[in-house]
Amino acid sequence: xxxxxxxxxxxxxxxxxxxxxxCLLGRQAGRRNFYxxxxxxxxxxxxxxxxxxxxxxxxxxxxxxxxxDKILVIIGGNSVFYGAGQPDELVWTKSxxxxxxxxYHVVNFALQASLPPGPAILVAESLSGTYPKVIFVFDSVGxxxxxxxxxxxxRRMFWEAHDNGFVKMTPERLENATHLPNIYPxxxxxxxxxxxxxxxxxxxxxLHFQDLWDLVSYRHVSTVWSNVFPDQWLGFMRPxxxxxxxxGMPQSLAARRVKWANDQVQRQNWQNVLDSARREVALxxxxxxxxxxxxxxxxxxxxxxxxxxxxIRSRTLVVFTPMNPGFYDENGRQALIAxxxxxxxxxxxxxxxxxxxxxxxxDEDYQDSVHLVPSGGEKIAAMTAAKIKEMAxxxxxxxxxx
Amino acid sequence: MKIESKLLRCLLSxxxxxxxxxxxxxxLYRISLPTEPFIYSSF
Numbered sequence: 001x002x003x004x005x006x007x008x009x010x011x012x013x014x015x016x017x018x019x020x021x022x023c024l025l026g027r028q029a030g031r032r033n034f035y036x037x038x039x040x041x042x043x044x045x046x047x048x049x050x051x052x053x054x055x056x057x058x059x060x061x062x063x064x065x066x067x068x069d070k071i072l073v074i075i076g077g078n079s080v081f082y083g084a085g086q087p088d089e090l091v092w093t094k095s096x097x098x099x100x101x102x103x104y105h106v107v108n109f110a111l112q113a114s115l116p117p118g119p120a121i122l123v124a125e126s127l128s129g130t131y132p133k134v135i136f137v138f139d140s141v142g143x144x145x146x147x148x149x150x151x152x153x154x155r156r157m158f159w160e161a162h163d164n165g166f167v168k169m170t171p172e173r174l175e176n177a178t179h180l181p182n183i184y185p186x187x188x189x190x191x192x193x194x195x196x197x198x199x200x201x202x203x204x205x206x207l208h209f210q211d212l213w214d215l216v217s218y219r220h221v222s223t224v225w226s227n228v229f230p231d232q233w234l235g236f237m238r239p240x241x242x243x244x245x246x247x248g249m250p251q252s253l254a255a256r257r258v259k260w261a262n263d264q265v266q267r268q269n270w271q272n273v274l275d276s277a278r279r280e281v282a283l284x285x286x287x288x289x290x291x292x293x294x295x296x297x298x299x300x301x302x303x304x305x306x307x308x309x310x311x312i313r314s315r316t317l318v319v320f321t322p323m324n325p326g327f328y329d330e331n332g333r334q335a336l337i338a339x340x341x342x343x344x345x346x347x348x349x350x351x352x353x354x355x356x357x358x359x360x361x362x363d364e365d366y367q368d369s370v371h372l373v374p375s376g377g378e379k380i381a382a383m384t385a386a387k388i389k390e391m392a393x394x395x396x397x398x399x400x401x402x
Numbered sequence: 403m404k405i406e407s408k409l410l411r412c413l414l415s416x417x418x419x420x421x422x423x424x425x426x427x428x429x430l431y432r433i434s435l436p437t438e439p440f441i442y443s444s445f
Contacts, residue, residue: 007415014419015426022427047439113440152440200434209431223428224435 026208029215030056033064036241040082040091040108043228044243047113047153050226051217051240054210055160058109058123063130066105071397072131073106073388076120077138080321081110083377085367087247092377099385103398110139111154115146117307119157122148125312126166133397135388137317140343141370143276143296147306149177159201173306250373253364260326266369270327277339289338297346304350313351317391319384320344320356323370326363333358355387 035045038061045051066072075081075093083091093108100106109120117138124136148158158177161167204210217223218240228243229235250256260266282292291297308316320340325333337358344354360383365376372380392398 005411006418007412010412010415011419011422014416014421015423016419017416018420018423019427020423021420022424026427047436050435050439052435153436156434196434203430204434207427207430209427210434213428213431224432 022209022212023207026210026212030054030208030211031060033057033060034215034218035061038065038107039088040093040245041111042088042243042245043112044240045218046111048226049222049228049240049243050224051214051222052154052156052210053214054204055119055122055126055157055166056164056211057214058119059126059166062107062123062127066107066131068131070105070131071100071103071133071135071392072124072127073100073104073135073137074120074124074127075106075108075110075137076118076124077110077116077140078114078118078144079110079112080141080371081137081139081319082108082112083110083245083372084112085247085250085371085373086377087249087374088245090374090377091245092372092374092381095378095381096385096388099381100388104388104392113152114154115148115151116140116144117148118151119148119154119161121308121312121316122157122161122167124315125309126161128312128315133392133395134312135315135317135391135395135397136312137319137384137388139321140318140340140347141273141321141323143280143300143339143343145300145303145307147173147177147303156197156201156204159198160204163201163205170309173309176302176306250367256367257326257363260324260368263368267327270323270369273323274328274332274335277335281335281338281342289334289341291342297342300343300346301350304346304352308350308352310351315391315395317353317355317384317387318344318347319380319387320354320358321370321372321380322356322358322361324363324366324368325361326366327369353387353391355383357383 035057041053043049045053062072062074073096075096083093086092091108093106097104097106109118109123111118117136120138121136124134128134149155151158162169162174213223220239222237222240225236227236228240229238232238251259280291280293280296281289284290320343322340323336328336340356340358344356347354360379361376365372365379367373
């Protein structure tokens, strides 16, 4: 055979054309909303399904669905606010939307297994110029608050927000992006990857591969193996848009109680939370709850200042979602309430609104140690709606709305 | 005949190049994904 069959110049030109076309298509993908009837990031379109949405996609969902004159309510946080334990048709944010009425537009960006406040706060920050009326809400359980840059699954979005200019990060936020202690020991081992996430985001801001292949995965074919659609041959390849949250209606309370009694993992989780509460608060000799770990509370104040910038604090609401009272005795319950109470005071001191009503929840409202079934979701929705309306009035949003 | 063959080789080279370019772009996406999602069980 004489010479190479392929013409190298044409081949290299093809590579350049193919790659550049993908970059352009990816850029376009991040500039429109490709989600259909977005409700929440269910397991198929989140880390569980090895699908990683981007900040650009989240912004486009809001821009496509929420008219500019409405009061935009962005929900962040973790699986509790995602609505784990509630089927799609009864997810608490639907109830919240109903209770708030059509002056408001609620969008649920809470992500399972993310650290509150999660990526949603950066979406709220980045859209506050476009939407004059924004309220950001996230759930808090004890001390679970960290900058997004330390989130094991979604930390790349922190750098995406920075690199694409969606959010102007303060030097302090950037300096502390990778150097604060983590609450989960496992994360310590993953420190090295934080830099990879940063590099990946920087590269993606130019080459737009995440948006393009997310779109392909969502609309056409998924190429990353995950345990979604396990009952089907090559189920992981099905387009992610076919997936909905698999949660059904909750079992009876009696059946749930039996499950809880035998669930050592849940009990251990509950114990860990209680232990961490007892490291921060204690009863003094007069029988009054006091803060005991000054260093830790100082660190918490610092984390608040990093996670919730001054500009958005007056528009931020933290909702305290208590642990299942069926899991602990009165003493433990009081310690957890005290922790929430002191945590709430620190948020309020920073100018952030809070909502907390432990007493309205019974074990009937829970799926497990912390996630709520539809009845609990209904209570959270009522409590949150009342507080959002109060905030909206205070912020002057109702004067000009509609 | 010779010109047609040359053109065919050019087009084939271009098409293979485009596919390779797409593959490189896809490869960037794949290597940037976390190997396993970290699902903590506390909350």
